[in-house]
Amino acid sequence: MVSAMHPNTGAGTQSKRWPSWAMRLLWLLLAVCCGWLAWRSIASTWLQPHTDPTWERMTRSGVLRVGMDATYPPFDTFDGAGQFAGYDVDLVTELARRWGVRVAFVNIHFDGLYDALQTDKCDVLISALPYDETLTQDVVYSPSYFNAGLLLVVRTDERQVRSVNDLGGKRVGVEMGAAAHLEARRLLDQARIPVQIVPLNTPREALEALRSGALDAAIVDSVTAYAFARDPGGVRYLKQFLTDDQYVIAMRPGSGYLWTRVADELVRLRKDGFLDALQSRWF
Amino acid sequence: MHPPDWLRSLGHALRQLVRPHAALLLRLFLALPLLLLAGRPPQPVVRLGPQQTVQTNNPAVGVHTRLTDEVEEWKIKRTLEMVREMGAPWIVEYFPWGYYEREKGQFDWAHPDLVVNHALRQGLTVVARIDFVPEWARPEKTTFRYLPEEHFADYADFLYAFVKHFAGRIHYVIVWNEPNLSFEWGYRLPDPAAYTRLLKLAYARAKEADPTVTVLAAGLAPTLAPAGSEWGMNDLEFLQRMYDAGARGSFDGLAVHAYGWVFPADDPPAPDVINYRRAELIHAVMARNGDGDLPCFVTEAGWNDNRRWAKAVPSGLRIEYTLRAYDLALQDWPWCRMVAMWAFRYPWPAHTYQDDFAFVNPEFIAKPIYSQVQRHARGGW
Numbered sequence: 001m002v003s004a005m006h007p008n009t010g011a012g013t014q015s016k017r018w019p020s021w022a023m024r025l026l027w028l029l030l031a032v033c034c035g036w037l038a039w040r041s042i043a044s045t046w047l048q049p050h051t052d053p054t055w056e057r058m059t060r061s062g063v064l065r066v067g068m069d070a071t072y073p074p075f076d077t078f079d080g081a082g083q084f085a086g087y088d089v090d091l092v093t094e095l096a097r098r099w100g101v102r103v104a105f106v107n108i109h110f111d112g113l114y115d116a117l118q119t120d121k122c123d124v125l126i127s128a129l130p131y132d133e134t135l136t137q138d139v140v141y142s143p144s145y146f147n148a149g150l151l152l153v154v155r156t157d158e159r160q161v162r163s164v165n166d167l168g169g170k171r172v173g174v175e176m177g178a179a180a181h182l183e184a185r186r187l188l189d190q191a192r193i194p195v196q197i198v199p200l201n202t203p204r205e206a207l208e209a210l211r212s213g214a215l216d217a218a219i220v221d222s223v224t225a226y227a228f229a230r231d232p233g234g235v236r237y238l239k240q241f242l243t244d245d246q247y248v249i250a251m252r253p254g255s256g257y258l259w260t261r262v263a264d265e266l267v268r269l270r271k272d273g274f275l276d277a278l279q280s281r282w283f
Numbered sequence: 284m285h286p287p288d289w290l291r292s293l294g295h296a297l298r299q300l301v302r303p304h305a306a307l308l309l310r311l312f313l314a315l316p317l318l319l320l321a322g323r324p325p326q327p328v329v330r331l332g333p334q335q336t337v338q339t340n341n342p343a344v345g346v347h348t349r350l351t352d353e354v355e356e357w358k359i360k361r362t363l364e365m366v367r368e369m370g371a372p373w374i375v376e377y378f379p380w381g382y383y384e385r386e387k388g389q390f391d392w393a394h395p396d397l398v399v400n401h402a403l404r405q406g407l408t409v410v411a412r413i414d415f416v417p418e419w420a421r422p423e424k425t426t427f428r429y430l431p432e433e434h435f436a437d438y439a440d441f442l443y444a445f446v447k448h449f450a451g452r453i454h455y456v457i458v459w460n461e462p463n464l465s466f467e468w469g470y471r472l473p474d475p476a477a478y479t480r481l482l483k484l485a486y487a488r489a490k491e492a493d494p495t496v497t498v499l500a501a502g503l504a505p506t507l508a509p510a511g512s513e514w515g516m517n518d519l520e521f522l523q524r525m526y527d528a529g530a531r532g533s534f535d536g537l538a539v540h541a542y543g544w545v546f547p548a549d550d551p552p553a554p555d556v557i558n559y560r561r562a563e564l565i566h567a568v569m570a571r572n573g574d575g576d577l578p579c580f581v582t583e584a585g586w587n588d589n590r591r592w593a594k595a596v597p598s599g600l601r602i603e604y605t606l607r608a609y610d611l612a613l614q615d616w617p618w619c620r621m622v623a624m625w626a627f628r629y630p631w632p633a634h635t636y637q638d639d640f641a642f643v644n645p646e647f648i649a650k651p652i653y654s655q656v657q658r659h660a661r662g663g664w
Contacts, residue, residue, distance in 0.1 A: 069591070071591060071593065110635075111636065128591075135634070175597070175599065176599035176651065177597075177598025177599050177601060177602050177650065177651040177652055178597070178599075178651075181598070181651045182651065185651070199599070199651070200599075201597065201599045202597060
């Protein structure tokens, strides 16, 4: 293309071609533009400001204010001494330790959590908070740190059931009227898997019936599944979730740097085995 | 006889004009029906359909629908079809005054007509709750629950227009909602005497519009608020004070709110407990004041199965209590015409515990409680 534009080639069109100095100028301008765009991209990725208003307030005061509804054990509750306790409490305390600040918990009713965040009553929300795609214009969510969705549970000696597709003709226990019941009905009605749904009063009852051999499988939430598989045991859960109920940390919009720090730390906590240890401790 | 020369010339000129474009003109001619169709005003996509009837073994079964903010007609129709298919002959629906009379005397009945016509076509009986103050009827910086006394007559005028418009279609109207809560009274102290004055005016105007309409006094929020509380007044006390203010004779029946919270439907009533059978205490106040023969309509009730709300119960218990509540009303409460559980379906999720009152989710997926009520209404458990 460059040679085609050269003034000494292409007889008959020479008078219409740009002079070489103009071409050089054009290329120079293009190069400058490309360089500027590349710099913008690098800067936006690597040279973000190391702060945002929330992070600045937190580091200045040395306190991370955490909004939490402490009525949801084992995630958010109080211990015997009246102190905040639970999976979420340990998680955010570890985050704060890594950032060199202390945590101040603000106990808020679950339905008021988002208002508390918007009105600056707290810096973050950690409260077994499910990801809600309809609120992403109002808050910034961290990556998920826990999936409380539904799992398929079978006895430890069960070898036939490897997924929901193997549930045809099997007796599957669910909590009556709850999300697991809906999911089992979805498998029956929509996925056309002929499961025999056995509604029971609680997820734990379903797992006990499974362990005793009265059922072939059970659909329960992951927290119940993890806890029961450890104690009293006799059952195991299939790793693939049937539904997702992702717990996340919510921050105000404009907390970009805090979000980055939270996201980075969650990756490290997962890699370090901290999240697994938390799970073993609380479920 | 030959045509005149000028006509032949004209024909010739037209042929000259048309012949080169004959194909194009033919296509235009063929496309004409499409153009005419495109120019027609849009026709209704959703039709009312044939007249239906509700099949049920329990004529007291009802639900509170939330179609006020439902825009799409097919969703309105589908909701009401599902109510019928569940076996509920009654619905309670909210008709906000402020939506339909944005300027004094200018009424827009398009949306409520849609809801009511579909409900009637499904064989349902509609109980209409009417409140929500339009901006022109209240001072600036007040909430839509704030109705100043000088505008009581405007509310009554609206009720007149509403009853007149829906005469023969809606037979039950509720005057206001939970006036014993400060929130529902525009963040003022609840005032039974003032509410009674509103009720009297509204009753007179509603009867003027249609003498056969049944006017219900507002359902009171079950509350144990202590005397002098800025948030609310005990419902039993509020009702007694309405009678003291001369409410008797100004309503044909009473709307009752009877939430069960964490207690079973059979939990015995007591003045210091909020449970389903608190409705019996409300009726006892009516009986004490000579209104024992007036019917009650439970226009809000129910249990919630949110996993993390302190006043919720497990899903299985919610189903059990709800079925028992319907039965109890039919068998043991001769003064109760129907029980409408809160709430059938919301147009969109609230993302709070409120979602767990619903029988059907916004995507029309029926929760197990729906199927169980359906079985109950068909005579099984």
